[in-house]
Amino acid sequence: MVLGKRLRHLREQAGISFEDAARAIEVTPLTVRRIEKAEVGLRIPYVRELLRTYGVPSSEVDDFLTMAREANRPGWWYSYRDVLPDWFSAYVSLESEASVIRLYEPHYVPGLLQTHDYAAALMHVGFPNATKEDVARRVDLRLRRQDLLAKSDAPAVWAVLDETVLRRPVGGAEVMRAQIDRLTEALDMPKVRIQILRFSVGAHPGAFGPFHYFRFGFSELPDVVYTESLVGSVYVDQPADVVTYLEVLDRMSVQAEPVARTRSILDELREEL
Template sequence: MRRVLGKRLRRLRERAKVSFEEAAKAIEVTPLTVRRMEKAEVGLKIPYLKELLRNYGVRGPEMEDFLALAREANQPGWWHQFRDVLPDWFSAYVSLESEATVIRAYEPHYVPGLLQTEDYAQAVLRMGFPHDTEEELERRIALRVQRQSLLTKPDAPTIWAILDETVLHRPVGGSRVMRDQIDHLIGTLEIPKVRLQIMRFAAGPHPGAFGPFHYFRFGFSELPDVVYTESLTGAVYVDKPAEVVAYLEVLDRMAVQAEPIGDSSTILAELRKEH
């Protein structure tokens, strides 16, 4: 929400034909601070906002609505309580996930976090963070489980994931864990906004073979679509339109090449037998 308000603040300044320097003078800060407010790189202090909005000619209900949204945006997200085990580069991901109206993903290695069982998540996280204490591991699992509450919200986003068949063959956590995980995936197909496709080995090469990525779309015109890709020690967030479109085209091509959504339950039941 802070990013949305930052863009709206910029629009209001430009509509009022107020320069960065003039806006900065009104609240006794540097022009860089105003720029950072518009880019959502700093918090939106209510006294600053009131003065800026007055200078931009915003009054009455329009000002009050803006300030109410700013107060809400200044509240830490629920994930803030997990900051001890939440890397800064992934905190942004959880924020995007919570605001998105559509989340699409290609996963060649593991079941997406939003669709993992607790035991499967434990096995993945234990492998990914081998130096964690048991307490830290439990905190990471709790964070992942709490993220999944997104699926049952009244305004839940559409989740559309394409899983490489490898994901369902790789024995994460052992046979029982995999059987439970596949059963869980079959169950999630009953959720109206969850779509799952399997990219079979027989499909051959496909355009997403370079690695996993997630695509986010939002319900605010001020927020551009974002693509997330992850590395061993960090992540990249792509929001340049031309680059995002390239990823979206890949997802669309893969959706055509993968097995139809309606066949997913049958395929999952078939692959479950291996475990």
């Protein structure tokens, strides 16, 4: 997406139309549009010729082509494609590149913070007809995603969890105790913030369902909001719509218990188990 937008900027800067760019690489104007929108892979011969047509210096062409080759490589999650729905692979990609992840979860602990047993219990419920092998691979994929939090350039993660998340029994009391311990440990991570939205808050603007907000370190990428259903997902990137979600997150963050109270709340809930 970043490189596609940079190609569009270079084309416009050079004053070249879609039609002229298409003639340079012997394709249709639609193909050029799709390249710029990241709807197709970056074919290196096409990119090289487009850059030449746009008058990009040869020293910069090599750097651009190196980035294009890297962009074409499958992500680490490609090996899990047998258990990864197409509509969710985009989520894993966004998650891997985000600099900020903010989310509201009314039902379950976010995948980035789940324990093995908690994730397995959810997978058995969510995929009742899956084989043990498939369940194991889905759990492994979820845990692999958590490697993101250990990176030196890990994203800032700010989660608002409904109190229901911590009171809904998943996998039994022992699994829930371990899961609460995992959340407590996560509070020690410098880039992780967790807030609890108490029942006593009553009605709130995010009650319609979970959603995740992503911000990136590239000016070419817009902020994106992700929501999902039983059979698919929606990725929202129109600025006015994204701002609506962000404002809701801000309001819920004010309504939720302060981050400084999260540890004691988790301790209280664990005692009840």
